[in-house]
Amino acid sequence: MSFNIKEWIFTTDHKRVGVLYLIGSIAAFGVAGIAAMLMRIELSTLGPTITTNPTQYNVWLYAHGAVMILGFQIPALTGFFANYCIPLMIGAKDVAFPRVNALSVWLFYVGIILALLTFVVPDPPDVMWTGYPPYSTITTGNTALYSFTVLILGFASIIGGVNFLTTVAYMRAPGLKWSNLNIFVWCTLGAFVLQLIFVPVLGTAVTLISFDKYLGTHFFDPSRGGDVLTYQNLFWFYSHPAVYVIFLPFIGVVYEIVATFAKNRVFNHKVVLWGGIGGIVILSGEVWVHHLYVSGMADWIRIGQMVTTLLISIPVGLLVISLAGTLYKGSITFETPMLYALGVLFLFLIGGLTGIPLALTSLTLHLSDTYYVVGHFHYVMAVAGTFAIFGGVYYWFPKITGRMYNERWGKIGFWLTFVGVNIVFWIMMTVGVKGMPRRYYDYSAFPQFESAHQWMTFGAAILGVGFVIAVANWIIGARKGAPAGDNPWRSQSLEWTTVSPPPHGNWPSPPSVDPDWTPYSYERR
Amino acid sequence: MHTENTAPGGRVRAAAAAWLGGCAAAWLAAPALAYEPASAAPGRINDPAAGWDHLWHEVIVDITIIGVLFALVMAWFLWRYRARKPGEVGTQSKLSPAAVIGWAVIPTFIFMADDFYLAANGWKLWNDYRDVPADRMEVKLESGMYSWDYTYANGVRTQNVLRVPAGKPVMLRMTSRDTLHSHFIPDFRVKEDSMPGRVTYLWFYPKAPGEHVVSCAEYCGVMHSYMAGKIIVMPEGEFKTWLDQEVAKLAPADKAVDKSAEQTADKPANPPV
Secondary structure: OOOOHHHHHOOOOHHHHHHHHHHHHHHHHHHHHHHHHHHHHHOOOOOOOOOOOHHHHHHHHHHHHHHHHHHHHHHHHHHHHHHHHHHHHOOOOOOOOHHHHHHHHHHHHHHHHHHHHHHOOOOOOOOOOOOOOOHHHHOOOOHHHHHHHHHHHHHHHHHHHHHHHHHHHHOOOOOOOHHHOOHHHHHHHHHHHHHHHHHHHHHHHHHHHHHHHHHOOOOOOHHHOOOHHHHHHHHHHHHHHHHHHHHHHHHHHHHHHHHHHHOOOOOOHHHHHHHHHHHHHHHHHHOHHHHOOOOOOOHHHHHHHHHHHHHOHHHHHHHHHHHHHHHOOOOEOOOHHHHHHHHHHHHHHHHHHHHHHHHOHHHHHHHOOEHHHHHHHHHHHHHHHHHHHHHHHHHHHHHHHOEOOOHHHHHHHHHHHHHHHHHHHHHHHHHHHOOOEOOOOOOOOOHHHHHHHHHHHHHHHHHHHHHHHHHHHHHHHHHHOOEOOOOOOOOOOHHHHOOOOOOOOOOOOOOOOOOOOOOOOOOOO | OOOOOOOOHHHHHHHHHHHHHHHHHHHHHHHHHHOOOOOOOOOOOOOHHHHHHHHHHHHHHHHHHHHHHHHHHHHHHHHHOEOOOOOOOOOOOOOOHHHHHHHHHHHHHHHHHHHHHHHHHHHHHHHHHHOOOOOOEEEEEEEEOOEEEEEEOOOOEEEOEEEEEOOOOEEEEEEEOOOOEEEEEHHHOEEEEEOOOOOEEEEEOOOOOEEEEEEEOOOOOOOHHHOOEEEEEEOHHHHHHHHHHHHHHHHHHHHHHHHHHHHHHHOOOOOOO
């Protein structure tokens, strides 16, 4: 089989589109990770360390946040995993609109190229990934680059969403009921519903700041009748649901891995679908004000959304109970994907619980905009999501490539990363509680935190090595790994019933399933 | 596999009803437990910073218990149900309908009870943060890139250093002349954004003389991290002497100051207090 670049660029095969998403998002992850390392090195001493220009630091910070979320996590989860796994999991030949699918991956590449231009243009954006006005409308940085990055990636995501909702609705294998779909499929559909509802709001927000900055409008300029808070509301009205756009698919990946490596049915399957996933989809649009607890919103809405925010603990709690229950009476093995999945459970447990103080409006008056918040959301979303992505890539690696990665190096990479993230983000939360504000180039006002910053830099170096080992393991495994066979994990899920790697069209003959089959029926064998 | 739920159906239902009743009672009782009758002896001031430390401690104990329980259960499962021989599969049986409902409803009630208990506590502390004591000193704050500009009631102005008397609540009425800023005083556990076009407020209760760092907590521009200030809490007498001196310095330049003071004075509307 020879490699033909044209076949890849113009492909409409969902598996190749998925792999293109994976390559692009891992590249984005690398760049954003380097930005994070540069920041950590900068913060390792009080005062300037490797740059004397605060704008340089702010650009790294912008790039780290924007690229990690928009260029890595969302595309890896709703681009790569959804593309690669959904048609295989539902027994379809491809997605409903393969050419639209190709368009979405092209737009994704345009988007990450725009995002990476940050490191090339003379006036890079320095508005943070949130782009709050008035600063974003008066900065000399390039706010338009930010707006267009968000718009293009948002557009790619919307057409992806339409495509997958149609695919699952109309292209399931004969006999495959909605309630027997893989949990990952349900989770991803939930995420796409959220994208379809909320992305347009973000698009509006970032378009309006560019209008304000370049066309002379005054949407957010109070001296001409605008209001700065409008932007923050629009932005978080999307960006809180965006957390669940990341959370739902990643917990879906974790479900697939945990069920497979425990060789067990999913505990309380129906409640996971309706209570867990459904509950999150319904609540996700009613909690955005918890990002605005200190921004001067009316008191009544801050209190009201404190209650809705706390209630999120219910669907999330049901999911965590179900994941723990899936281990009960299982037959558990601990290969690399399972380690990552259990790592996600641990990180998510810490991240979720440390979110409870942040749900309380009054506690947030102190905690908001400190390193506590940064530590919390890295645990709960950033690192937990990244672990799920890495675990998922390891899990489906034999399916994608037909080869096996190196188990030993996989485990070494996992443990380095796991230890590293806990050093970095645990310390980050503790200095945050003591008052270390976020987005600081120079923390001279808080010299007492210097040694904590040095420990964090040390932890970041360890976790960086771990991630490099993982990516190297994939590259080497894809080229030289031992043949893996069609179903090395002995999974019951449909994607493992075809050959590895699956041919164009996925199945030699279209599959059909019994009505009482589920992807997790191990006991029947 | 799933037939055992039919025979002792009556007992299952009774047990479920008892559980639900208990949970519902806990759920209803939780806010009541958190509620304390208003400690509104006139003149008593509820210090939000002390309240913060108390509630933080309570929440940390709460989440640590939940976290450790979950982690222990999971660790036990991982150990107990590790695969012993190759080719084994899990043996969990399908939940009975009663168990499905139980495993959904009971955790929901437990979480909800905890949520409402925390919400009630959080709301109470919130009221302490937002209800400013009547006997207070008010200072106006205009933030800008990159300084904190304070104006006392008598027109005295300072930059980046706020001197206050010990033992008196201090309220800041805040606005901004350019971008968003957030006046963060870690020692007093409080911050609130200031922005152009709106007036926001916060208050704190400096009890003893000392110095406290002020930092900017909302990204405001290139020099965000250098926007540090200081609150100096002085014994009441010393503060009065200092303020009188400043007023005296102000007198000769009275005319010039008046004009700009008026300008800033009529910009912000009164915040709802």
